[in-house]
Amino acid sequence: MSIGKTVDGLFDKFLSETKIFTNRNVLRHDYVPDNLPHRSEQIEKLASILAPTLKLSKVSNIFLYGKTGTGKTAVARFVLNHLGGKAKKVSARIQTSYINCRLAGTNYRILADLCRTIGVSIPFTGLAVGEVLNRFRNYLNASKTSLIVVLDEIDALIKRQDDDSILYELTRINEGLRENWTSLIGISNDLHFKEFLDPRVLSTLSEEEVVFKPYLADELYDILSDRAKAAFMKDVLVDSALRLCAALAAGEHGDARRALDLLRVAGELAEREGVNNVVEKHVKQAQNKIDRDRVSEVLSSLPLHSKIVLISAYLLGTRSPEGSITGDLFEVYKELSNMVPVEPLTQRRVSGLINELDAMGILNARVVSFGRYGRTKKIRLGVSPTAVNEVLSEDRLVENLFKYTPKYLARKSSR
DNA sequence: TGTCCACTGGAAGGGAGGGCTT
DNA sequence: AAGCCCTCCCTTCCAGTGGACA
Numbered sequence: 001m002s003i004g005k006t007v008d009g010l011f012d013k014f015l016s017e018t019k020i021f022t023n024r025n026v027l028r029h030d031y032v033p034d035n036l037p038h039r040s041e042q043i044e045k046l047a048s049i050l051a052p053t054l055k056l057s058k059v060s061n062i063f064l065y066g067k068t069g070t071g072k073t074a075v076a077r078f079v080l081n082h083l084g085g086k087a088k089k090v091s092a093r094i095q096t097s098y099i100n101c102r103l104a105g106t107n108y109r110i111l112a113d114l115c116r117t118i119g120v121s122i123p124f125t126g127l128a129v130g131e132v133l134n135r136f137r138n139y140l141n142a143s144k145t146s147l148i149v150v151l152d153e154i155d156a157l158i159k160r161q162d163d164d165s166i167l168y169e170l171t172r173i174n175e176g177l178r179e180n181w182t183s184l185i186g187i188s189n190d191l192h193f194k195e196f197l198d199p200r201v202l203s204t205l206s207e208e209e210v211v212f213k214p215y216l217a218d219e220l221y222d223i224l225s226d227r228a229k230a231a232f233m234k235d236v237l238v239d240s241a242l243r244l245c246a247a248l249a250a251g252e253h254g255d256a257r258r259a260l261d262l263l264r265v266a267g268e269l270a271e272r273e274g275v276n277n278v279v280e281k282h283v284k285q286a287q288n289k290i291d292r293d294r295v296s297e298v299l300s301s302l303p304l305h306s307k308i309v310l311i312s313a314y315l316l317g318t319r320s321p322e323g324s325i326t327g328d329l330f331e332v333y334k335e336l337s338n339m340v341p342v343e344p345l346t347q348r349r350v351s352g353l354i355n356e357l358d359a360m361g362i363l364n365a366r367v368v369s370f371g372r373y374g375r376t377k378k379i380r381l382g383v384s385p386t387a388v389n390e391v392l393s394e395d396r397l398v399e400n401l402f403k404y405t406p407k408y409l410a411r412k413s414s415r
Numbered sequence: 416t417g418t419c420c421a422c423t424g425g426a427a428g429g430g431a432g433g434g435c436t437t
Numbered sequence: 438a439a440g441c442c443c444t445c446c447c448t449t450c451c452a453g454t455g456g457a458c459a
Contacts, residue, residue: 106444106445108443108444108445123433123434123435124433125432125433125434125443125444125445126432126433126434126435126442126443126444127433127434127435127442127443127444128442128443128444129443129444131434131435131442131443325421325422326421326422326423327421327422345447345448346447346448346449347422348423348424348447348448348449348450349446349447349448351422351423351424352424352447355424367422367423367454367455368455369420369421369422369454369455369456369457370420370421370455370456370457371419371420371455371456371457371458372418372419372420372456372457372458372459373419373420373421373456373457373458374419374420374421374422374455374456375420375421375422375423375454375455375456376420376421376422376423377422377423
């Protein structure tokens with residue numbers, strides 16, 4: 001009985017303590033508010049480009065670019081939501097799809113996701129890309145629906161080693177359609193990505209361009225106060241805390257996403273502390289917490305072999321803070337793999353994993369030449385060793401590796 | 416100036432896991 | 438069920454490389 005009572009009361013504390021938020025979802029970055037301050041120019045431009053769709057005319061492909069957290073995705077979703085509503089009223093056959101290319105991963109998955117958003121079911125593997133493309137085209141032809149596709153983080157498509165043929169195919173898909181059409185909205189935060197595009201794709205994709213400049217501190221303040229009104233109880237949020245959020249995010253290239261995260265986490269910290277106000281102290285704590293959480297999320301979701309590579313770099317780093325080289329790291333990695341135990345990958349593959357971890361910022365790898373002593377990569381941890389230890393020690397498969405002293409290291413130091 | 420080291424990184428191919436067609 | 442084709446992840450192979458050293 002008493003257990004039942006305890007369990008029953010488990011969440012009461014939480015429920016009784018929501019003195020801070022009225023609706024914390026408003027502070028999530030996938031939330032599209034009714035009003036997007038300081039983006040009316042971009043909204044109007046995008047809307048004016050897309051407006052002819054309501055009269056079933058094909059519209060230009062559009063390219064939106066600007067740094068992270070400058071409102072590209074929010075503006076695109078905002079305009080498409082309104083367009084969708086209007087299309088229903090005037091009975092225009094228009095569908096919209098939103099795909100995040102980086103999250104989707106491969107060309108195949110992007111196409112498969114695209115098909116799923118319009119209601120065509122595609123297995124997660126087994127089909128040729130060409131076959132998926134055919135089904136996509138057939139559906140569009142049969143349904144006579146026109147489609148506006150948002151390809152967010154489109155640069156992820158180009159940076160991978162595989163080619164950009166999927167973009168080429170999408171830009172040409174209208175050639176196979178009879179009564180309807182498809183328009184693309186590409187979104188990128190990498191201004192240089194266009195240099196890597198196939199010129200044929202580039203000319204079709206960027207028929208229209210909308211640029212998103214970083215928000216200034218004052219603009220961030222306006223955005224935050226708008227959202228804060230909807231998210232927090234009255235008089236909970238101290239104005240100086242709000243200003244600090246805006247100032248910190250403005251320091252990081254005017255990133256509204258960062259500002260919203262700071263505000264939300266600051267609120268949550270205040271809530272857990274059981275106080276009735278969100279003050280500057282909470283914002284500063286939130287800043288540290290967000291950085292820590294980001295690192296631990298990335299580390300804990302790494303594949304097993306990447307974790308072992310990382311622990312190898314960690315162990316080598318405790319001996320020589322100036323960094324290790326590929327050959328040493330690979331020797332340690334092989335020993336650790338046998339401890340786990342898993343079959344070690346080849347040096348070529350490990351070298352690739354090192355590059356991947358470098359791209360994620362978890363390792364710092366730099367190609368160096370030691371003259372007649374060869375050419376290799378100098379590798380250091382890109383995150384704090386404490387974080388690596390803390391996060392990966394929670395993984396049962398690899399936790400013991402931290403206590404292990406690789407024989408290779410002992411041999412090396414005795415030399 | 417040529418040699419040589421310890422790799423790097425591109426290319427090709429293998430095989431596991433899967434779907435489609437017959 | 439068999440044969441074929443696909444993606445994804447990996448291995449194998451190997452030409453290429455920067456720069457210290459003889």
